[in-house]
Amino acid sequence: MVTEDDVRRVALSLPRTTEKPSYGTPGFRVKDKGFARIREEGDVLVLWVADEGEKDGLIASDPDKFFTTPHYDGYPLVLVRFSAIDVDELTELLTESWRLRAPKRVLAEFDAADG
Template sequence: MVTEDDVRALALTLPETLEKPMYGTPAFYVRGRWFARIREEGDVLVLPVGSEEEKAGLIAAEPETFFTTAHYDGHATVLVRFGAVGAEEMGELLTDAWRLRAPKRLAAAFDA
């Protein structure tokens, strides 16, 4: 199980990541584009994914880990329960979300 502090530490290891509030909760940005936000509950992370199909696939495959709410209907955004993932998986999820939002050159340099 990861904590808010774990999420923060993992997110801030990614290049050019900054933390600043979004809707009064901690959020993480790469060059001004958000890629993760901790929800009000404090144990749920909001992440962008590649498509609504990918979102549906994650939720169908692991409903104890991934879910959504009506607020996110129509958006390629998934919710992740902190208690259902370990640090390694959370790091991978954050990195994938970061890659989606990072400028192409920055992501390519990171992957090189």
């Protein structure tokens, strides 16, 4: 199970990431584009995915981990329960959401440094 501190540590380790409240809860942005936020419940993370097909696939593959609400219908955003993931999976999910939202130049720098 991950914690808010884990989310903050992993998110802020990604380049050009800042924390800024979003809807009154901790939100994380890359060059001012949101890529993750902790929902009001405090134990659910909102993340970007590539498209609604990926969102539907994640929810179908593990509904105890991934879910949505009507508020997110029509958006490539998925909800993730803290209790269902570990830090390694959190890192993977946050990094992928970050990659989807990062500007091309920031992403190229990240990939060059990683390769």
